[in-house]
Amino acid sequence: MTDPTPALRLEDIVKTFPGVRALDGVSFSVMPGEVHALMGENGAGKSTLMKVLGGILQPNEGRIIINEEPAVMSGPLDAKAKGIVFIHQELSLADELSVAENIYLGELPRKRFGLVDWPRLEEKTNAILGKLKVGFDARTRVGDLSIANQQMVEIARALTVDAKAVIFDEPTASLTDAEKVVLFDVIADLRAHGVGIIYISHRMEEIFKITDRISVLRDGQYRGTLNTAETNEEEVTQLMIGRKLDLSRNASHHELGDVALEVRNLSCGRLYHDVSFEVRRGEVLGFYGLVGAGRTEIAETLFGLRTPSAGQIRLDGQETRITSPADAIGKGISLVPEDRKTQGLVLGMNCRDNMTLPQVDDLTAGPFVADGAEIAIFDQYRDRLDIRTPGWKQQVGNLSGGNQQKIVIGKWLSMHPNVLIVDEPTRGIDVGSKSEIHKLVRDLAAQGYAVIVISSEMPEVLHVSDRIVAMYSGRIIRTFTSEEVTEDNLIQAISGIGEKVA
Amino acid sequence: MSEMTRQQIGGLLARQGILVAFALFMIGFALANQRFIDPDNILGVIRSSAILGVMALGVTFVVISGNLDLSVGSMMSFSTIVVLDLHDKIGPALAIPAMFAMTLCLGAFIGFLVGYLKLNSLIVTLGMLSAIHGLTLTYSGGKNMDIADKEGTWFSIFGQGEALGIPVPILLFAALAAVLGIALAKTPFGRKVYAVGGNGTAATFSGIKRARVVFSCYVLSALCVAIAGLIQASRSLGSQNTVGQGMELEVLAAVILGGASLLGGSGTIFKTVIGVLILGFIQNGLLLVGLQFYVQYVVTWVIIILAVWLDIAAKRGKLWSPIA
Numbered sequence A: 001m002t003d004p005t006p007a008l009r010l011e012d013i014v015k016t017f018p019g020v021r022a023l024d025g026v027s028f029s030v031m032p033g034e035v036h037a038l039m040g041e042n043g044a045g046k047s048t049l050m051k052v053l054g055g056i057l058q059p060n061e062g063r064i065i066i067n068e069e070p071a072v073m074s075g076p077l078d079a080k081a082k083g084i085v086f087i088h089q090e091l092s093l094a095d096e097l098s099v100a101e102n103i104y105l106g107e108l109p110r111k112r113f114g115l116v117d118w119p120r121l122e123e124k125t126n127a128i129l130g131k132l133k134v135g136f137d138a139r140t141r142v143g144d145l146s147i148a149n150q151q152m153v154e155i156a157r158a159l160t161v162d163a164k165a166v167i168f169d170e171p172t173a174s175l176t177d178a179e180k181v182v183l184f185d186v187i188a189d190l191r192a193h194g195v196g197i198i199y200i201s202h203r204m205e206e207i208f209k210i211t212d213r214i215s216v217l218r219d220g221q222y223r224g225t226l227n228t229a230e231t232n233e234e235e236v237t238q239l240m241i242g243r244k245l246d247l248s249r250n251a252s253h254h255e256l257g258d259v260a261l262e263v264r265n266l267s268c269g270r271l272y273h274d275v276s277f278e279v280r281r282g283e284v285l286g287f288y289g290l291v292g293a294g295r296t297e298i299a300e301t302l303f304g305l306r307t308p309s310a311g312q313i314r315l316d317g318q319e320t321r322i323t324s325p326a327d328a329i330g331k332g333i334s335l336v337p338e339d340r341k342t343q344g345l346v347l348g349m350n351c352r353d354n355m356t357l358p359q360v361d362d363l364t365a366g367p368f369v370a371d372g373a374e375i376a377i378f379d380q381y382r383d384r385l386d387i388r389t390p391g392w393k394q395q396v397g398n399l400s401g402g403n404q405q406k407i408v409i410g411k412w413l414s415m416h417p418n419v420l421i422v423d424e425p426t427r428g429i430d431v432g433s434k435s436e437i438h439k440l441v442r443d444l445a446a447q448g449y450a451v452i453v454i455s456s457e458m459p460e461v462l463h464v465s466d467r468i469v470a471m472y473s474g475r476i477i478r479t480f481t482s483e484e485v486t487e488d489n490l491i492q493a494i495s496g497i498g499e500k501v502a
Numbered sequence B: 001m002s003e004m005t006r007q008q009i010g011g012l013l014a015r016q017g018i019l020v021a022f023a024l025f026m027i028g029f030a031l032a033n034q035r036f037i038d039p040d041n042i043l044g045v046i047r048s049s050a051i052l053g054v055m056a057l058g059v060t061f062v063v064i065s066g067n068l069d070l071s072v073g074s075m076m077s078f079s080t081i082v083v084l085d086l087h088d089k090i091g092p093a094l095a096i097p098a099m100f101a102m103t104l105c106l107g108a109f110i111g112f113l114v115g116y117l118k119l120n121s122l123i124v125t126l127g128m129l130s131a132i133h134g135l136t137l138t139y140s141g142g143k144n145m146d147i148a149d150k151e152g153t154w155f156s157i158f159g160q161g162e163a164l165g166i167p168v169p170i171l172l173f174a175a176l177a178a179v180l181g182i183a184l185a186k187t188p189f190g191r192k193v194y195a196v197g198g199n200g201t202a203a204t205f206s207g208i209k210r211a212r213v214v215f216s217c218y219v220l221s222a223l224c225v226a227i228a229g230l231i232q233a234s235r236s237l238g239s240q241n242t243v244g245q246g247m248e249l250e251v252l253a254a255v256i257l258g259g260a261s262l263l264g265g266s267g268t269i270f271k272t273v274i275g276v277l278i279l280g281f282i283q284n285g286l287l288l289v290g291l292q293f294y295v296q297y298v299v300t301w302v303i304i305i306l307a308v309w310l311d312i313a314a315k316r317g318k319l320w321s322p323i324a
Helices: A046-053 A076-081 A099-103 A118-132 A147-159 A177-192 A204-210 A233-241 A295-302 A325-330 A340-344 A351-359 A371-385 A401-413 A431-446 A458-464 A487-494 B003-032 B039-064 B072-090 B092-116 B121-140 B154-160 B168-186 B188-198 B200-205 B210-236 B247-257 B269-288 B295-316
Strands: A008-017 A020-030 A035-039 A061-066 A069-071 A084-087 A165-169 A196-200 A213-218 A221-227 A259-268 A272-280 A284-288 A310-315 A318-320 A333-336 A419-423 A450-455 A467-472 A475-481
Touching: A008 A046, A020 A046, A020 A061, A020 A196, A035 A046, A035 A204, A046 A165, A076 A084, A084 A147, A099 A118, A099 A147, A118 A147, A118 A177, A147 A177, A177 A196, A177 A204, A196 A204, A204 A233, A213 A233, A221 A233, A233 A431, A259 A295, A259 A450, A272 A295, A272 A450, A272 A475, A284 A295, A284 A431, A284 A458, A295 A333, A295 A419, A295 A450, A325 A333, A333 A401, A340 A401, A340 B200, A351 A371, A351 A401, A351 B188, A371 A401, A401 A419, A401 A431, A431 A450, A431 A458, A450 A458, A458 A487, A467 A487, A475 A487, B003 B269, B003 B295, B039 B072, B039 B168, B039 B188, B039 B210, B039 B247, B039 B269, B072 B092, B072 B121, B072 B210, B072 B247, B092 B121, B092 B210, B154 B168, B154 B210, B168 B188, B168 B210, B168 B269, B188 B200, B188 B210, B200 B210, B247 B269, B247 B295, B269 B295
Parallel strands: A020 A221, A035 A196, A035 A213, A084 A165, A165 A196, A284 A450, A284 A467, A333 A419, A419 A450
Antiparallel strands: A008 A020, A008 A061, A061 A069, A213 A221, A259 A272, A259 A310, A310 A318, A467 A475
16 A cells, blocks of 8 residues: 555544443544454444544544544534545435436536526536446436446446445345446546445455454454455354354264155246245245345245245144234244345334234233243343343344344244244344344254244355255255255356256 | 533433323413312313223223224214214113114224225225215214203213212223234234234235234224214203214324334333323313413314323434435
8 A cells, every 4th residue: 555644543432322432432543545344243333433533423522534634423414524434234225316317416416597507417427427437327216226226326426426435234135236337437446546345244264355454343442454366254253143153964863753844846936936845844945045045935835934836834744824824823834034024023112022023922821911921931032042131121123143043943943833034034133143043043953843944145044954845936955964064056046047856 | 501411301202202292281270270180070081081081091092003993983973973862762771882882883884995005094984084074964863862851861970970980980980991002012913903003914914814803903993983972962862963073183192192103113102091191180270270262272283282292202312304
């Protein structure tokens, strides 16, 4: 790096909330033309730090220095004016407006009488879009764009100001692999123009691919900065969680029981076709494939949310039809859904009520819900799953992602299911909670549950599964045993280029 | 003001804002006019709030389940007219159950449209407001309805009777509030109402039959309307077709004043009762300080806006927070 002046420097930032020191003396600097990863478990203080940078929160102590000048950010607009730009995970675009209007919203070029100067607007917009090499133009309606392209619009908007530092918050969360490549190109381009970049992500692969340095937060404290080229995943993880993470293969050593669920030639319109598999008690069956391969749709069919167009489902050898979630629950099937916030939990409800929701009709004393029985269930699963919450009265929305996920798992374990389906068990969860949940899944199998795990993360599937079903485009390409499977043949199978063993 | 004190006041407002505002209003009115805190006046206000209150209890369920009910005003007119008409035709003992059955049918119809056909509750109940008004006018031929023998009927007991020195409407309101309050807070059904309104998708994924819960809330709301109509008819023993006109908004005002969120998932029966009383006492206080009755329409609206504003201000921790 030729320029020794940091684009952005944080000095001993402290932010306290009543009873909590959310940030406890955080310092690091981002050089111009550097991609700087910021990592930490959920709750480590990343979001708070970003809010301080964005002027949404004011620090109690410490200084923010932009280009050697101390800066006080009074709000999001002020932060943007000072060259700090955010690309958020959740996009903030107006779907019905054009790309150009979105990019220059609030500062549209004007003609006489205050009318919008459309030719100039388009010209300015297309100039920026040209730099990004995107496949759409200024007039395109934003609602018609893919998520990845919408993100490009956000980035274009960031480029309209003289950005000193651009902060990407989990930018690849909803992107396909091809779209990621485009994003990384753009980031490389920004860096070539001397912009400092803070890149927040849980995904180690990406971090090691595109960043120069990695700064780690833990419990609100700065834990150090590593040069990406001189470190490895283990060292970063250890810095983040303070211990080592076990990701070894983990096939069952115990005897498997009877077949709990058998699916024969199941089809559902265009979503998936001619799918057959079975799960035994004591076994973890992994489902791996790209988003849209039909995995979640199979789970939803088994849980009564979709009606299959052909095929059979057998539970304990008996052929059955599953007509609704209530019916599935009655037949001993539990589903820990893909998205805990929209599907798994009522965020405004307390922990106990969320956990007992599926069985609230059965937990009664006379006409009333039996408080004692509910609390007993909550206490039991809080202890068993090591859920950290001040008490059952705590609103679920206030818990960390890992603890929220454990509430969902507890909710379904307390139903004593015959078949437990877990869809993306660790999405958006920090590394520490991840390994706890992996261990939990293994323990459940050892206790005799039949478990189906659907995941988009290969290390996860390899780690927890006894057998792995590889899906591509609505079909099962192959079912691997844990001895057969390798990363290579699994990738080939889910990309549709592998051997076609039906 | 120091940061800490401001936070404490903010916290107090967030939790008890409605009660604080209520207390301030009461003190203000009491200073302006001594009659305001006269026991007779207080009892009178509660009695005249009872009809509105009974309706608000049912609407609380609908709102917590994430829907609206704007049909309760015209439905109450319907119940009142029907029971008064049938009183002379088949006698009060049969008229009352017949009126209840018809009102519940209306509620079930709305519940079917919103719950099972998944139609938007605002559109459905706004349409029903008008449709039921038309139904009432068709039924009555547009004429006022009166009981022939007003002195000789026991039917007046629900609106005019007293037990232990307390007017029957207040007793009915209190008893219904107690029963429904417990039902909402303590039964599986109540729990499911909160779940459906708080996050409908998660409720489905928990095996809750959402349509049935929504349907039940509207039937419950209609039951409350029928009771309100009974009190209304019994109190006046005669009625215009428009007796409940505009009450849907007052009911909604009371529920929101109590702090239930229009997005669903929050609110309690106790808070709604407080909301009803605040509305009643404020309207009464304005009359006592000498304002025209018609001013109430304006004031009710102002109160709703103030309540919503204070609620949001308390949550955000500041009064002035424009859309940014």
